[in-house]
Amino acid sequence: MTVKTCTTSWSNRRQQVERRGAATRLGAMGWTLNRLFVRSVPPLRSGRVLLVEPARRHFEAWSLLRETSRRHLEPFEPAWAPDELSRAAFRRRLKRYRADRRRGTGAAFFVVRAADEALLGGVTLTGIRRGVTQSASVGYWIGLPFVRRGYASEALAGVLRYAFDDLGLNRIEAACMPSNHASIGVLERGGFRREGLARGYLMINRVFEDHLLFARLRQDARLAVGDDRRISRLGAETPIRPVGAGPPAAAAEGHAA
Numbered sequence: 001m002t003v004k005t006c007t008t009s010w011s012n013r014r015q016q017v018e019r020r021g022a023a024t025r026l027g028a029m030g031w032t033l034n035r036l037f038v039r040s041v042p043p044l045r046s047g048r049v050l051l052v053e054p055a056r057r058h059f060e061a062w063s064l065l066r067e068t069s070r071r072h073l074e075p076f077e078p079a080w081a082p083d084e085l086s087r088a089a090f091r092r093r094l095k096r097y098r099a100d101r102r103r104g105t106g107a108a109f110f111v112v113r114a115a116d117e118a119l120l121g122g123v124t125l126t127g128i129r130r131g132v133t134q135s136a137s138v139g140y141w142i143g144l145p146f147v148r149r150g151y152a153s154e155a156l157a158g159v160l161r162y163a164f165d166d167l168g169l170n171r172i173e174a175a176c177m178p179s180n181h182a183s184i185g186v187l188e189r190g191g192f193r194r195e196g197l198a199r200g201y202l203m204i205n206r207v208f209e210d211h212l213l214f215a216r217l218r219q220d221a222r223l224a225v226g227d228d229r230r231i232s233r234l235g236a237e238t239p240i241r242p243v244g245a246g247p248p249a250a251a252a253e254g255h256a257a
Contacts, residue, residue, distance in 0.1 A: 041107070041166075046158025049151055051109035051123060054097055058110055059090045061119040069144040076180055077141075079206050104128060107162070111142070111155040120146045123155045125163055125172075135171035136163060152183070156190045160216065170218045175201060175211040184212065192216045 044051040054062075063085045066073070074080065083089045100106030106126040112119055121142035128136040138159060142152045163169045174192060176183050188194075192214040201211035 041109075041162075044109070044158050044162055045114065046161070047150075047154035048114055049120065049154045049158065050112050050114050050117075051155065051158045051162070052112055054094055054108055054110050054122075056091070056094065058119060059087055062090065062110070063087075065119055065121075065143040065145075069141075072144040072147075073141060075205060076177060077205065078203060100126065104130070106136075107159075107167075109155075109159065111140075111151060113146075113151075118146075119143070120151050121155065123159045125159060125167075128167070128169070133171075134169050135173060136167075136169055137173045137175075138163075139174070147182075152186045153189055156186060160190065164218050172216045174214045174216075176214065177204065177209050178212055187214045190216065191220050193220070 041053055067085055070080075081089065097106070097108040100108070105128050106124065107128070108124045109122065110119055111121045111123055121140065123138070123140040125136045125138055138156070140152060140155055140159075142155075160172060163172050172192075174187055175198065176187060178184075178197075193216070195213045195215055197210060198213055199210050200208040202209060
């Protein structure tokens, strides 16, 4: 009787160990599959531009555009790293983008011209928060050769449509330096409302700068979202410099808020 009890006890213990091992293997497999099969987003059309997921094939065009636009962008961005435009830095950027999308905390897009797929800039949703909040921050930049053409407004309209209609978010926030008049205009034309001033909000080019805070709610009047004809009538813009999207955007985008 004693031997039978010991045998039964050992058998139960072995089964528990095997179940735990199987659960661990399944969990690891699920994590691996999650990494391999993160659902990609098809190109999003907004007026004359497409929002596409960043990929390695974009490196040459991205690095050239960023270098060409450096003096235009640096006054409104966190300090650039010494290897900012290197291929290794670009791969790290892509890795961050994929990690954010996998966790459901961010979505990054490059802005390309639909007619010829020329790279124009970038736009990001970062700090996506669910639960009772359902919000995110938006940031964007347009390269110097493509300013004054309304591309920033069209890109913003496209990413707002994605945030509200596809992700089901309720509130999109943005932060902008008071001196960045062009981007303030883009936000206001895009239906964003100014909500206040945050002192020393972000370190831009090694200095903590004040930022105006803007937000757009799902129920706000739709100026550009879903209406490409209205976008095409916005006309020329003054040069578009980067718009910061608050601390989450700065962290996710690295050096291009």
